[in-house]
Amino acid sequence: MLTVENDDFGLEEVTLFADLILPVPVRQLFTYRVPRVFNAAIKNGARVVVPFGKNRVVTGVVAHIHTTPPSRYQAKYIGELLDDEPLVTPYQIALFNWIADYYLCSVGEVLNVALPSGLKITSQSKIQYNPDFEYFDLLTEEEAGLLEEIKKYQSLTYEEVGKRVGDQNINHVIKSLIGKRAVILYEEVREKYKPKIQKKVKLTGRYETRENLMELIGQLDKTPKQQEVVMRYMSQVPIQNDPYANRTGLEKSFFTQNEEISDSALSTLIKKGVFEEFEVTVSRFAEVKPDFTAGINIKLTTAQQRAFDEIINLFQEKDTVLLHGVTGSGKTEVYIHLAQQVLESGSQVLFLLPEIALTTQIVVRLKKVFGDKLGIYHSKFSDNERVEVWKGVVSGQFQLVVGVRSAIFLPFDALGLIIVDEEHESSYKQYDPAPRYHARDVSIVAAQHQQAKVLLGSATPALESYYQALNGRYGLVKLTERFGKASMPEFVLIDTKQERKTKKMKYEFSSVLVEELRETLARNEQSIIFQNRRGYSSYLQCEECGWIGECENCAVSLTYHQKDAELRCHYCGHKEEVPKFCPGCGSTKVRTVGFGTEKLEDQLKIFFPTARVARMDLDTTRAKNAYKEMIEDIEQGNVDILVGTQMISKGLDFENVSMVGVFDADRMIHFPDLRSTERAFQLITQVSGRAGRRADRKGRVLIQTGNTNQKILQKIIANDYEGMYAEEIVEREQFKYPPFTRLIKLTVRHLEQSVARQGAEKLTHLLMEKMGEDRVLGPQPPLVERIRNRFLFDILIKLEREKVNFKAAKTFILEKVTDILTDKTLKGADVTIDVDCL
Structure with a gap:
C-alpha cells in the first residue's frame, strides 16, 4: 500500500522507507522511516544516523529505498543524513553481501570491518541543566551541588560529572535529578572524522598592486620587525611577478615557528589590515611530486620484459594470472609497469601487501613514479588518515592505492587491476572478528564485479594458487632468475645435535653461525637472524617442582618479556609481574625455557658488544612510524644485525644484507598443522631471499636444525618449489584437503567446559545426520583449548569441490548452528564459523 502524508500546502507526498545495513551481528537489514526533509537527498550508499535499541545511536548505510513499511514492527525515524553524495558505492554493497554470504556472517559485520571508524558516529550520553526547572527547594544538598556544577559547564558527560565532583558513584543522584526534571539527558552525536585545517595568511587585496606594495614597505621603515615580516612573505610568495600567487597565501607556521621573526609583529600587521588570516582544508599526506622519469628509468631486464608481455597476453583470456618469480627477481618492477x-x-x-612493514619500503618507490595519485591504506594510519584515503578514492584523487588486506573494501568504481603481492601469506586471512575473509580470494571476486584483472605474485605460491594455474583456471608466468645478475644464496645446514655433543653451542647459537656473523661484521655487511617467536623466552619453569607460568584466562603458558620485566599472554594480552619465588614451592630456581627474538637480541649484544643490533617484531613496531624508522636505519647502514620474526621475511629489500641465520627450523617443519611443510618452505625460502641481492656478492643462509637429512630442507636448498608441490599435492588429494575440498571450521565456546563439549557434540551429531561421518571431523579441543576464559571445541567439515553443492551445504550448516544457539540447555554457548579456515 502506498503511504502518503500532507505537506503544508495540502499536497500529498510519498513516505519513504530505507533498508539499512547496521554494524551489528544480525543477519538482516533494518527498515527505518525517512523524514520528509530527507526525501529528495537520501540515496543508496549514504550514511545515516539512527537510534538502535534503548540508548544506542549507530551509523548505518542505506541499501535500498522504497515505500513499503515493515509489517512486524513500527519503523523508527532516521535521525540524521550524513552524506550529500554516497560514500559507499553499489559495487561495495554487492561485495559486502557476497562476503557475508560466502563467509557465513552478517553484512553488518562486514560493514563494521570495512568502514573506517572515522566514518562511524559515536554517541555519548550527556547531562544538561533544564532551564525551565523551578523547584529548587525539592533538591537535596548533594543534588543542588551537582546541579550547580552542571550549570557551570552547560553540559557534561557521566564521566566528566564524576571527575568534577570527585565522586564516581553518582548514578543515584543523576537518576533523582532526571526524575525531578532538573536536568535533561540527551545523546550528543558527533562524527569522528575531522579534516586537517591549515592556518594561512596573505596580504589583503589592496597590496596586490606593485605601487601599493612599495608604498607599504616604505611606511614600515620605522618598524623594521614588521617590515621584515612583509619582506619574508614576498621572498616566499612571488607577488610582484604574479599578483594571483597572493591568493594561495603562506602557512602561518612559516612565521610563528621562525625564531628570527616576531610573532607580535605579524599580529600587529593582521590588526592593521595589512595581512588577513584564513583557513584551508589540506591533506594529511605529505605531497610528493612525481619524478616523471622514474617510470621510464625502470628498465626491465629481458626476463622481466618477457614476463610482462606474457602477463598482458594471458590477460586477454584469463582474469587471474599467477606470477611465480624467485626471490629478488624484480617482480615489483613488473608490477609498476603494469x-x-x-x-x-x-x-x-x-x-x-601482506604486511605494513612492506608498504614502508615500496611506497617510496611508487611515490616517485605516481606522485599524488598514490594513496596508502593500513591500520597504523590514524582514523582521519584512512578517511582521507577513502574519500580520495571516491573523489578520484587516488587512482592507485597500496594497502594491506582491509584496502579491498575501499570504494573503487573503475578498478582495472588488483595486484596481490606475496599472495601465499597467511596475513591475508582475517581470523577475528568476523568476517573471517581471505583478501586474496575476495580480490578475485571484487575484480569480477568490476571486470578487472588480478595478478598474484609470489616466490613460493600457495598450493591452491599453483594448482589452479597448472589446471588452467589461472594464467602462469615464471621469473626464474634474480634481477641484475645477482645469484641465489648459498645454503649451509648446521647440525645442532652435533654442536651440543661437542659443546660448541653458545647459548642458542652454533659456533658456525657465530663465526659467520663475525666475518660478516668484519666485511661491514649486514646480517639477519630469523626466529619466528617473539619475547625473551617461551616460558618460565621452576627447576624444583616443574611449575610453569600460565595465563589465568587461556590454556597457554605466559611468554617472558625481559625488557618490560613481565609475563605476557599473546592470546588475550594478560600481563603479570615476574615472580621472585616459585608460586608452587617457593624455590628461587625459576628459569627461562626456550628463546624468542628478545633473548636472541640480548645474546648477540654479548657476543658482539660493538655491533648495532635491532629487533623487528610485533613488540618493537607498535608505534605508527616504527617500521619506517627501523627500515631507514637498516638502509642507511645504522644496523649491523637485525633480529626478527616472519615480518622480516616478506619482500624487504636491503642490498647490504649478505647473511641470514635461521633458528628453530625444526619447530616450523614439525608444527602440528596441515600446512606445516608448505609454510616452512615458504618462510625459510622467503627469509633466505633477503641475502645477497647485489650482483657483486653471493649471500649465505645458515639453517640450524637437529636433523640435516630432512627432505624439505633439501628442497629449500635446491629451490625446488615444484618438487615440494608435487609431494604435498599427492597427500592433499589422498586425505581430502584443499585444493580438492573446502574446509569449514566451527568452534563452540562456553565459560564451562562441560557445556562447550555438550554443544559441540550435539552440533556434530546434527551435521553428521545429513553430511555423513567422513565429512564431519570432531569435536576436539584445539591446541589452545581455553582463550579469554572460554573453553573451545572444534568441528572440521570437509566438502568436496566437485560433489557437494557448497551454497546448500552452508545453508544447512547455518541452520544447525542456529539450533545450537537457540537451545536453552546450552545458554551462553557461542559458535564461530570460519570458511576456508586453513
Missing part, C-alpha cells in the same frame, strides 16, 4: 599501463587507460589499481 600499474602505469592501467592508470594510463583511465582505470584504478589496488596493490595489496
